[in-house]
Amino acid sequence: MAKLVDLTKKPYNLNADQIKWVEDTIAGMTDEEKVGQLFVNLFFPGSDEYSGNEFTNQEIVEKFHIGGARYKGQDSVQVQGLLNELQSASKIPLLVAANCDSGGDGATNDGTYIASGAQSEASGDTSVAYNAGYVSGREATALGVNTNFDPCVDILMNWRNTIVNTRAYGTNADSVIKYTNAYLEGLTQSEIIQCIKHWPGDGTEERDQHLVLGVNELSVDEWEDSFGRVYRNHIENGVEMIMAGHIALPEYQKALNPSLKDEDIMPATLAPELIQDLLKTKLDFNGMVITDAAHMLGMTSAMRREDYVPLSIAAGCDMFLFFNDIEEDTMFMMNGYKNGVITEERMTDALRRILGLKAKLNLHLKQAEGTLLKDASELEVIGCEEHLEMRADAADKGITLVKDTQNNLPISPETHRRIRLYYLEGEKAMNVATEDNALEFFVEELERRGYEVTINDGHTRVKGKTLEYRENVDFALTISNVAGYGAENNYRIKWKTAMSNEVPWYVWEVPTVFVSLNFTTHLHDATMVKTFVNAYHNNEETIRQVIDKLEGKSEFKGTPNENVWANKWQAKL
Structure with a gap:
């Protein structure tokens, strides 16, 4: 039986009023709103079109009821304007994410780069990683971002791996724990959801999950003594979100499910034994799981999109990152919900985990108070002298x-x-x-x-x-x-x-x-x-x-x- 979220416990620690908002909101949702809440859409500031679908930003929010947003490029004024527009149009406040792994430059073109994982490790000084997290949080928050899809907690074991060459904080678990703990301490000086990636761990091979199924070849004991230590550390520390990579962990998957054949090995985004059994049950992760980008070949090569869109949620992921075609993917997810691929229990659990994070940030209260949107004056922090000195x-x-x-x-x-x-x-x-x-x-x-x-x-x-x-x-x-x-x-x-x-x-x-x-x-x-x-x-x-x-x-x-x-x-x- 899949392990269900407990919103009173870490990383949520919600009070009775926050939980009531979560439950009441779910109870009042239509099926279309439930399905929409599972998706994160990718927006492009300065453009009203998404990937050829001629829907305005407002229509995407209102018609498809998305639960989260990410965006690409542009300067801070444009980004802040877009995020204010999206939150204004959304009935339920959005989780808005950026990829800030090295400073505010991950949130906006004029943001302040501080240091990559590789640079933090080379410095030998945890204050460098702390400052990278600190500036990431401050500059992203000023834009209206409330979720950070970083840091990478991957371990760069293979020198040929260029996916995490500069994003990884070390070549062993101790270094990665040391510097990512410092990064997250800095990040959480701002009110922002932390998300670590790429479960169950990149950096052991040279191939790119954007182009092919990623494979972490470690044995059960090797994984436990490396990536297992890293993830247990962050789960114990209260990390709220984990991004599942399109990465398989064959030795552990077969240990968890001895009936699996090679052709049955799926990436973590589609593998219940890795999400439900290992992450949520054995490692006792009580937070939210999001897929990595769904256009990556590590996922798309597994099966038909019609099948893997709902199967990702059925496997234990709680949010689905990015549409291919917004109408088609919504239909695929709805069909999976209606035909039982996504059970009612699984849907409710995913929604509770998603809305639980929004409640933890009190986004619903800020929306009601009129304080959810950001003011242009807040952009003064971006590229400020303090941040440039840290750089x-x-x-x-x-x-x-x-x-x-x-x-x-x-x-x-x-x-x-x-x-x-x-x-x-x-x-x-x-x-x-x-x-x-x-x-x-x-x-x-x-x-x-x-x-x-x-x-x-x-x-x-x-x-x-x-x-x-x-x-x-x-x-x-x-x-x-x-x-x-x-x-x-x-x-x-x-x-x-x-x-x-x-x-x-x-x-x-x-x-x-x-x-x-x-x-x-x-x-x-x-x-x-x-x-x-x-x-x-x-x-x-x-x-x-x-x-x-x-x-x-x-x-x-x-x-x-x-x-x-x-x-x-x-x-x-």
């Missing part, structure tokens, strides 16, 4: 000199004036923004300090005469601004053409430094580089501090984990 502190503590075996540092305009700059980019990702002006920042800052910068054309194989190169170039600076996920299972350096002249053939000709602005494991593709820096982000503050540290004006304080060597002995040379 600077995180950059100083996190930027990491992985190696300098050739003693190429420090540099100066007097000794390294003529710089050849090699700039490597990846795809412009949907969720991980690559700033186009990072190159511009580097060039402007270097020239301001007295360097002469020539940007290399990597679209040619021509290297020219090495003696002329040595005569004309004092310093080679290779910048990797490769970011993204969802288009490849593993992100690596891609040179602009075959045998491009940007490939570091020049490491013995002139002093050479490689700086990565995102992924931490590029030494795998550039083992010949003798001086390597992980900077973790491409904002102006980080770029200024990278150059300060290259010049010896500030010491490198970050510490790399073992994954940076990519299991290659030559990477350490």
Whole structure:
């Protein structure tokens, strides 16, 4: 029998009046309202259309009775306006979510980046993770966000994994617990629902659940001693929401249900043994479970959408993240409810968990009092001086000199004036923004300090005469601004053409430094580089501090984990 929620206990701790609102609201719902409450819609500020369905934002809220909202992009004024519009139109207040894993930049384009999980770990200082959570909460709340789909509590066991390369807070359970506890302590200084992900755990393999079924291959004992410890820690601490990934855990699933065959193994989002039996019963999680995005192949490749939309709720997930087609998915969910795939007990339990979080935030009271909507004055916190100081502190503590075996540092305009700059980019990702002006920042800052910068054309194989190169170039600076996920299972350096002249053939000709602005494991593709820096982000503050540290004006304080060597002995040379 599935374990039902107890709204009087952690993480809800609701009083009698709050529970009464939950129960009375459910009792007064139509079937259409019940089904709608299970969905989170993705909105696009500045647009009244969603994925080709010509419904206005107001119509989506009023006609389909959605329970939650997330949104993409735009600046703080537009985002706040959208969220006020949605809450104004909604009969039942919405859970409004953002993906703030490293600061307010996850909530709005003009938000303040503080530090990723990788940067927090490299800093060795829990205050960096705390500040990332603190700024995430403050800036998101000012917009009208009340739920944060972060932090990632995944463990980066496999260096090839690029999904959580920068989002994971460590390579072992102890590090992840240490820094995610600090992040959540900072986050909860604001009134915001915390959500950890990706259950039952990413980071053990290299593939991307956006593109294929994710698989956590650990044995029962291995999982219990790693991801199990992480999730038990956060459940004990009162985490309110857990996002289920489209990730299977075959060894544990077969232990829980010995009758399962390989073809029966489903991602956690469709696996009752992982949601109902392991998470909600064995680990005693009394909060709400939400699916990861339902357009991801880890879910869509499991069965027909008509089937998995209601089966996700039947399996124990309480909310469904994102429509494909809003009318069709609503019909699929309604059919599943009417034909008994979603039982009445399961529907009521899911609704109690959803509305319980809204009651915990007293959204219904704020709606009645007229205090639910946000005022433009609250946006003053975004990018404020306090937050920028935290960003600077995180950059100083996190930027990491992985190696300098050739003693190429420090540099100066007097000794390294003529710089050849090699700039490597990846795809412009949907969720991980690559700033186009990072190159511009580097060039402007270097020239301001007295360097002469020539940007290399990597679209040619021509290297020219090495003696002329040595005569004309004092310093080679290779910048990797490769970011993204969802288009490849593993992100690596891609040179602009075959045998491009940007490939570091020049490491013995002139002093050479490689700086990565995102992924931490590029030494795998550039083992010949003798001086390597992980900077973790491409904002102006980080770029200024990278150059300060290259010049010896500030010491490198970050510490790399073992994954940076990519299991290659030559990477350490």
